Amino acid sequence: MTLEELRKIAAAEQQTQQKYGHRVHVCIAAGCLSSHSDLVKEALRKEVLESGMQSDVLVKGVGCMGLCSAGPLVAVEPEGTLFAGVKAEDAAEIVAGLDSGAPAATSCPTDVPFFERQQKIVLENSGKIDPERIEDYIAADGYAALVHALAEMSPAEVIQQVLRSGLRGRGGAGYPTGLKWTTVAKAGEERKFVICNADEGDPGAFMDRAVLESDPHRVLEGMALAAYAVGAQQGYIYVRAEYPLAVKHLKTAIRQAEHMGLLGNSICSTRFSFHVDIRLGAGAFVCGEETALLASIEGRRGSPRPRPPYPAEDGLWGCPTLINNVETFANVPPIVRKGGEWFAGIGTEKSKGTKVFALAGRVANTGLIEVPMGITLREIIFQIGGGIPEGKRFKAVQTGGPSGGCIPEQYLDSPVDYESLAKIGSIMGSGGMIVMDETSCMVDVARYFMEFCKSESCGKCVPCRTGTAQLHDLLAKITEGTATPAELALVEELCDLVKHTSLCGLGQTAPNPVLSTLRYFREEYEAHIAKKECRAGVCQMHASGEVMP
Amino acid sequence: MKTPVRVKTLTIDGQEVGAREDQTILEVARENGIEIPTLCWLAGLSPVGACRLCLVEVRGVARLLPACVTRVEEGMEVTAHSERLAAYRRSILELLFAERNHVCSVCVSNGHCDLQAIAMKLDMTHVHFPYQYPRLPVDASHERFVIDHNRCILCTRCVRVCDEIEGAHTWDVIARGVECRVITDLNQPWGSSESCTGCGKCVQVCPTGALSEKGRSVAEMSKRRQFLPYLTLMREGRR
Ligand SMILES: Cc1cc2nc3c(=O)[nH]c(=O)nc-3n(C[C@H](O)[C@H](O)[C@H](O)COP(=O)(O)O)c2cc1C
Ligand code: SF4
Ligand code: FES
Numbered sequence: 001m002t003l004e005e006l007r008k009i010a011a012a013e014q015q016t017q018q019k020y021g022h023r024v025h026v027c028i029a030a031g032c033l034s035s036h037s038d039l040v041k042e043a044l045r046k047e048v049l050e051s052g053m054q055s056d057v058l059v060k061g062v063g064c065m066g067l068c069s070a071g072p073l074v075a076v077e078p079e080g081t082l083f084a085g086v087k088a089e090d091a092a093e094i095v096a097g098l099d100s101g102a103p104a105a106t107s108c109p110t111d112v113p114f115f116e117r118q119q120k121i122v123l124e125n126s127g128k129i130d131p132e133r134i135e136d137y138i139a140a141d142g143y144a145a146l147v148h149a150l151a152e153m154s155p156a157e158v159i160q161q162v163l164r165s166g167l168r169g170r171g172g173a174g175y176p177t178g179l180k181w182t183t184v185a186k187a188g189e190e191r192k193f194v195i196c197n198a199d200e201g202d203p204g205a206f207m208d209r210a211v212l213e214s215d216p217h218r219v220l221e222g223m224a225l226a227a228y229a230v231g232a233q234q235g236y237i238y239v240r241a242e243y244p245l246a247v248k249h250l251k252t253a254i255r256q257a258e259h260m261g262l263l264g265n266s267i268c269s270t271r272f273s274f275h276v277d278i279r280l281g282a283g284a285f286v287c288g289e290e291t292a293l294l295a296s297i298e299g300r301r302g303s304p305r306p307r308p309p310y311p312a313e314d315g316l317w318g319c320p321t322l323i324n325n326v327e328t329f330a331n332v333p334p335i336v337r338k339g340g341e342w343f344a345g346i347g348t349e350k351s352k353g354t355k356v357f358a359l360a361g362r363v364a365n366t367g368l369i370e371v372p373m374g375i376t377l378r379e380i381i382f383q384i385g386g387g388i389p390e391g392k393r394f395k396a397v398q399t400g401g402p403s404g405g406c407i408p409e410q411y412l413d414s415p416v417d418y419e420s421l422a423k424i425g426s427i428m429g430s431g432g433m434i435v436m437d438e439t440s441c442m443v444d445v446a447r448y449f450m451e452f453c454k455s456e457s458c459g460k461c462v463p464c465r466t467g468t469a470q471l472h473d474l475l476a477k478i479t480e481g482t483a484t485p486a487e488l489a490l491v492e493e494l495c496d497l498v499k500h501t502s503l504c505g506l507g508q509t510a511p512n513p514v515l516s517t518l519r520y521f522r523e524e525y526e527a528h529i530a531k532k533e534c535r536a537g538v539c540q541m542h543a544s545g546e547v548m549p
Numbered sequence: 550m551k552t553p554v555r556v557k558t559l560t561i562d563g564q565e566v567g568a569r570e571d572q573t574i575l576e577v578a579r580e581n582g583i584e585i586p587t588l589c590w591l592a593g594l595s596p597v598g599a600c601r602l603c604l605v606e607v608r609g610v611a612r613l614l615p616a617c618v619t620r621v622e623e624g625m626e627v628t629a630h631s632e633r634l635a636a637y638r639r640s641i642l643e644l645l646f647a648e649r650n651h652v653c654s655v656c657v658s659n660g661h662c663d664l665q666a667i668a669m670k671l672d673m674t675h676v677h678f679p680y681q682y683p684r685l686p687v688d689a690s691h692e693r694f695v696i697d698h699n700r701c702i703l704c705t706r707c708v709r710v711c712d713e714i715e716g717a718h719t720w721d722v723i724a725r726g727v728e729c730r731v732i733t734d735l736n737q738p739w740g741s742s743e744s745c746t747g748c749g750k751c752v753q754v755c756p757t758g759a760l761s762e763k764g765r766s767v768a769e770m771s772k773r774r775q776f777l778p779y780l781t782l783m784r785e786g787r788r
Contacts, residue, residue, distance in 0.1 A: 284725065286725075301721065301722060305597070305598070306597075306598040306615055306618045306619075308620075454726055454727070455725065455726055456725065456726070457725060457726040457727075458725055458726070459703065459722070459724070459725050459726045459727070459728070459729035460597070460599045460703075460705075461598075461599045461600070461601055462599070462600055462601055462641050462644055462645055462702075463601055463641055463644065465648075465703070465726055465727055465729065466644040466645070466647070466648045466681075466727065467644060468726070469648075469681065469726065469727045470644065470647070470678055470679065470681075473679065473681075474679075490677070490678070493640070494678075497637060497640050497641070500612075500613060500637070501601045501604055501613060501637050501641065502601070503598060503599065503601065503615075
C-alpha cells in the first residue's frame, strides 16, 4: 500500500458517501445498543426502503456520540441534526422530515455547551464512521500516518514527534509516552512487544470501551506506529472479556487491516512486520496493572511483581515491552499526521492535548466527553454536564476511581491537568468522573471504594491484602455508627501504612478516597462517630436504633 | 569469554559496604552483619517481595524499596533501620497476626516458627488491629502431611519450592485479597493430588505451623531447611 493507493481508497469512499443527500448515523456502541439502537437502525432502514429513498439516504451504524444518557442517538449528516431517545416507532417521523428539515419529537439541540465546549482528537471519528468498515476510517485520513511514516520517517523521527507532542500516558499515571518509547527503542534485544492495555477496570469508566467500539482502527494504527518506532514485531491487545462488542470490532479491524497489508508481514511492502493478537482478561481489576497484565498474558496468575525491572526493559517473556493505554495509542496517529507541535499547542504547559472522561453521577448530562487539558472542573460539570439536576447542591467530584479522590466545591476552578489534580489530593486517573450532590455521604463513598479495593486486591502483599480488609471493616463501622474516635485514628494509621508499604499501585493508591474525604469532609466522619448522624441520609445507623430518613 | 563482574560500593545504615552488581540490598546487608527482617524470602527460592518486612529507605527514592529484590547501585545510601521502618514492620506483623489464627500456645510449630521469632525480635508486644479470625478448613487428606489454612500467611514459599526446586507445581494460590488460599492441584484435596510427589519440601520451608507432618503435637514441628542451599548450590555448579 502506498500513500497514493490509500488516497484513492479514501477518495472513492468519500465519493460514495457524498452521493447520498442524507447520511443517517445510528449509534450502535454499547450504551445505545443497550436501549435497542439496533432495532432503531433496522426500522430506519426499512422506512427508507419503503419510502423509496434508498438512493438518497444512507443509514449506517456508528460509534459513541457521547451523550449516552439520552440514547439511542441518531444524527443526520451533512445537516448535523441530532435525535435523542429514539425508538423504532420514531423512524417514520425522522425519515419523513429529512428533506424538509422539520423537527421531530425526538429532536435534540446541538448548539449547547455539551457539544460546543468539547474538543475531539481521540473521539474525532467516534459517532461519525462505521467502526466495522476500514474504508470509512481511511476516508477520515486513517492509516495516512502509518503509511507516511513507513515511507518517509525513521523510527527515531516518529519518537521525536511523540516526544515533541508532550503526550503523557492516559492509563492513570501520566508517564511521558515519548520517554517510554525511547527506553524500549534503546533496549538492545531483538524480540520486543507492544501491548495495548484495554483492561479498563475502574468502576463506571468506559472511555476505552467507547474508543475500541467506535474507532478500533485508530488504536491499531497507533500500535503499529509504536511498533515501528520501538522495533517490535508482535503486539497484544489485552481487553476485558466483558467488552464483547469491542472485541468483535477489534477482530474485524485486525482482519481488514491485514487484508489491506496495513498489518501483518511486510507492511506497505517494507521490511516492517507487525502482528496483533487479542488476549482476553477475565475481569480482575489488578490485571490492568502492567506487571500483572504481563503475567496474565504469559498464562500465569495475574499478580503484580516489584518494579524495577520495568517492562520496558524486562517485559513479556523477558523481552523489552511497551505498554500503553488505549487512549494513549489513539492519540498517536493524529500526532504523527499533524506533527508533535500541533498537539503540544493544545492543553497546558505540562499536560498536553485532550482527555476523555466518563461523566457520571449527579449531573444533567452524563456520558462520554473529550475536553482540552486545563479546562476547569466547573466548566466540565456546570457547562458541559449541565449542572446538578433537581435543584440540588454540588458537593464533590470524584476523579481517578478507586485510586483517586473527592474534590470539594472550593476547588471547582482548578484546571484539569495531572499536577493540579494531584495537588488537591486526587489524580487524573484514566478518566472516571463522578459528580456527587448533597445526597451523597462521603464516608459511604470512601467505604464503597475501599470495598472495591479489598475485593480486587490480588492478595500477594500483606499491607494491601489485610490492610484494605481492615480499613473496609472500620469504615463500615463508621457508616453504621458503631465506631469510636480511636478507630478513626486507626483508619488514618492504616491509610499511611497501606499507601507506603504496598507492592503495587493498587495498594499504594487504595487509601486515596479515604484520605481525600478525610481532608475535606472530616466533620462528616466525626458526625457519624460522635453524633451517629449521617447528614446525607445515606447511612443506616444501627447503634442509635433509629433509621435516618 | 567471561564477562567481568562489576563491583559497587554503597552504604547501609551508614556502614560502607562493597557488593557485586548482581546482588540485592538484602544479601549485602546480611554479609555485613546488618539484620533485615524477612518472611517471604528464603535462600534458594526466587524472591517475590510480598511480605514487605524488608522494606528499606533509599536516599533520593520517594518509595520504600524491598531489600530482597532491589539490586545494589553505586553510591546508594540505604537506611535499613529507622523508627518509621520499625513501626511499619511491627504493623505489618500485627496485620498478619490479626488476619488468621496465630495462637502460638496450641500450634505444632510453637518455638520453631519464623513468624513468632520475628515478632519477638521486633518487639511486637500486642496486636492493636481487630482480629479477623475467619474459620478456614484443615486438609488432612494427605497420608503424611497436614495443611491448616488458619496458620497460613500466604508467603508462597511452598508454591515456589514445589515449582522451582521439586518441579511439581502442585501448589498454587486461588482467589483474591483476603479470600486467597494456597491450593493443591486445581483445588483438590491434597491427598488426591496427582502431581504431588510427597517430597515434603513444602512442609520444611513453611515458616509457620500451616504445613506440618502428621503425628506432631504442640511445639513438636521443627523444620529442616538445610537441603535448600545445598540443592541451589549444586544447581548453580551445573550451570
Ligand atoms: C491496579 C491498577 C490497575 C490499572 N488498570 C489499568 C487499566 O485498566 N488500563 C490502563 O491503561 N492502565 C491501567 N493501569 C496502569 C498501568 O499499570 C500502566 O501504567 C499503563 O497501562 C501504562 O500506559 P500509559 O503510559 O499509556 O498510561 C493500572 C494500574 C494499576 C496499579
Ligand atoms: S498492592 Fe495489592 S494488588 Fe498490588 S501486589 Fe499488593 S496485594 Fe496485590
Ligand atoms: S522478604 Fe522482602 S518482601 Fe518479604
